[in-house]
Amino acid sequence: xxxxxxxxxxxxxxxxxxxxxxxxxxxxxxxxxxxxxxxxxxxxxxxxxxxxxxxxxxxxxxxxxxxxxxxxxxxxxxxxxxxxxxxxxxxxxxxxxxxxxxxxxxxxxxxxxxxxxxxxxxxxxxxxxxxxxxxxxxxxxxxxxxxxxxxxxxxxxxxxx
Numbered sequence: 253x254x255x256x257x258x259x260x261x262x263x264x265x266x267x268x269x270x271x272x273x274x275x276x277x278x279x280x281x282x283x284x285x286x287x288x289x290x291x292x293x294x295x296x297x298x299x300x301x302x303x304x305x306x307x308x309x310x311x312x313x314x315x316x317x318x319x320x321x322x323x324x325x326x327x328x329x330x331x332x333x334x335x336x337x338x339x340x341x342x343x344x345x346x347x348x349x350x351x352x353x354x355x356x357x358x359x360x361x362x363x364x365x366x367x368x369x370x371x372x373x374x375x376x377x378x379x380x381x382x383x384x385x386x387x388x389x390x391x392x393x394x395x396x397x398x399x400x401x402x403x404x405x406x407x408x409x410x411x412x413x
Contacts, residue, residue, distance in 0.1 A: 280401030359398020
């Protein structure tokens with residue numbers, strides 16, 4: 253989808269759009285989960301563990317101790333719903349480049365949100381710069397997540413017209 257064909261308004265997304273965003277988010281998140289556990293562990297010698305980041309963040313910032321299933325739920329909800337909604341808002345309300353650039357850019361933004369913003373708040377190094385291969389794999393995983401989530405969403409939205 254090109255920038256010229258995207259509609260820009262400040263209206264809330266329709267129910268169908270939210271469903272399409274969630275479907276794209278599920279596709280991206282499914283890729284992310286596999287990528288973070290297998291190729292990342294092979295290359296970086298450690299898997300990426302977003303639920304551990306969530307647990308550490310809530311403990312460091314609020315003194316809360318949450319279970320791993322609760323942390324996974326928070327991470328999954330972010331990946332299949334909140335990040336896709338943010339993608340929609342940014343690409344509909346701010347000048348965008350169109351697909352596929354918007355998806356790649358959004359994926360890189362999610363990397364900076366997770367490891368540049370939340371990781372330091374959770375007591376980790378900025379962008380996990382103490383484990384560069386893990387950080388690099390996270391960047392690749394987030395970029396592909398963003399592209400895949402956006403691609404699926406935009407393809408579903410294009411089918412509606």
